[in-house]
Amino acid sequence: MSKRIVLFALFAALAGPAVAHHGWGSYDAAHPVTVTGPIQTSKFENPHATVLIKGTDKVWTVTLAPTFRMTNRGMTADMIATGKTVTAFGYPSTVEKDEMRAERITLDGKIYEMR
Amino acid sequence: MLHDAPAVFVALEQSGFASGIRQSLWLYPAANVGHIVSLVCFAGAIAVMDLRMAGALAKTTPGYVLKIGRLASVLAFAGLAATGFILFAAEASHVAVNPVFQFKMALVLLGLLNVAYFELRIAPEVKAMAPLEPLPRAARVAGILSIVIWLVAAACGRSIAYF
Numbered sequence: 001m002s003k004r005i006v007l008f009a010l011f012a013a014l015a016g017p018a019v020a021h022h023g024w025g026s027y028d029a030a031h032p033v034t035v036t037g038p039i040q041t042s043k044f045e046n047p048h049a050t051v052l053i054k055g056t057d058k059v060w061t062v063t064l065a066p067t068f069r070m071t072n073r074g075m076t077a078d079m080i081a082t083g084k085t086v087t088a089f090g091y092p093s094t095v096e097k098d099e100m101r102a103e104r105i106t107l108d109g110k111i112y113e114m115r
Numbered sequence: 116m117l118h119d120a121p122a123v124f125v126a127l128e129q130s131g132f133a134s135g136i137r138q139s140l141w142l143y144p145a146a147n148v149g150h151i152v153s154l155v156c157f158a159g160a161i162a163v164m165d166l167r168m169a170g171a172l173a174k175t176t177p178g179y180v181l182k183i184g185r186l187a188s189v190l191a192f193a194g195l196a197a198t199g200f201i202l203f204a205a206e207a208s209h210v211a212v213n214p215v216f217q218f219k220m221a222l223v224l225l226g227l228l229n230v231a232y233f234e235l236r237i238a239p240e241v242k243a244m245a246p247l248e249p250l251p252r253a254a255r256v257a258g259i260l261s262i263v264i265w266l267v268a269a270a271c272g273r274s275i276a277y278f
Contacts (some may be wrong), residue, residue, distance in 0.1 A: 023276045046136070046143035046205060068140050 024115075027091035027101045035060045035100070036087040044070075044077035051080055053088060061099040062088045065114040073112055080107070090114075120208035128207040136205045146201035153194030154269055160187035161265055168241070168250060168258025177250065178242035215278045219271035226264040233257045 040052040040059060049064040064070060064080075080086065090102035102114045127133055136142050164184035166172055172180070203210055210216050237254050244250065 025277045043137075045138055046140075066144065068144050071140060 024091075024101065026093055026095050028094050029091045031092060032089060032103070033060075033092055033100055034087065034089045035062070037085065039080060039082055039084050039086055042077070042080050042082050044080065049080065051086070051088075053086060058098055060088070061096070062090065062105075063099065063101045064105065065102075069114075070112075075107075075112055080105075120211045124207040124211040127204055128209075130204070133204040133207065136201055142201065143205055146198040149194060150198040150202060150272075153191050153198060154272075157188055157191035157195055158265065158269065160184045160191055161261060164188070165258040165262040168237075168254045169262075170250065170255060174246050176246050177244050181238060181242055210275065213275055213278055215271050215274045219268050219275070222264055222268040222271065226261065226268060229257060229261055229264060233261070 035053050035055040037054040037056070040054050042052075043050045044067055046067055049067055049070055051062050051064065053060050053062050065073075084107070087106040088100070088102040089104050089106075090100045093099040093101070104111055104113045104115075106112075136146075161184070163172070164181055167175060167177060167180045167184075233254075237251065237257055241250055241254050
């Protein structure tokens with residue numbers, strides 16, 4: 001039995017971060033990005049709200065915070081609805097292309113912390 | 116990522132049930148908190164039984180420790196399963212292909228097989244034994260195996276978010 005556990009553990013370790021998605025671990029804090037543009041799609045959903053922001057060079061998938069935290073900090077689904085212009089400061093994903101996790105966003109001149 | 120997962124998990128994630136979980140402000144966080152609290156209760160109950168089987172707390176009656184521990188751990192496991200399913204459903208297509216989640220599920224299966232083996236083969240013999248009476252070697256092995264399996268499963272659960 002214990003041999004099998006070791007084999008499983010090895011497999012899990014080697015399989016690696018194929019689907020990294022959450023936490024801050026898989027984002028490159030050494031190369032922060034600032035994106036400003038209109039919101040193309042908006043999901044005010046758990047576990048994290050997500051918006052697509054059309055930047056100057058490309059469309060970023062921006063991962064925000066859990067909706068309970070966002071609400072708690074004064075943000076509603078309407079405030080990040082499609083068409084609104086927003087600035088996101090955050091870190092690009094080391095796993096998923098064109099995805100970033102926002103440290104904070106600026107909306108109508110007001111800053112909202114996501115962490 | 117959506118297309119990598121088996122269709123059943125994609126369908127679960129796209130169901131009204133899963134969508135309702137994602138859109139509720141409190142349901143997902145509540146399931147998250149409930150999962151951890153259930154885990155604490157489960158680990159506590161399991162630890163008492165496993166330590167007894169491993170030879171600690173030798174002055175207690177094995178049958179009595181198992182009776183109480185079994186009740187508490189079954190209730191806590193039901194809580195873990197219910198809250199875990201809510202967390203899983205919300206992101207089923209992503210979580211199903213997560214290697215750490217798959218490893219954790221294999222451990223849970225292994226843990227439940229250990230429970231089944233223990234309850235069918237070892238518990239009937241052990242529960243009639245007196246305090247301080249040496250337990251069979253199989254009981255010791257099952258107890259130690261159990262505590263290792265469940266602790267590693269818990270560690271894997273917390274690690275899913277980082278892989």
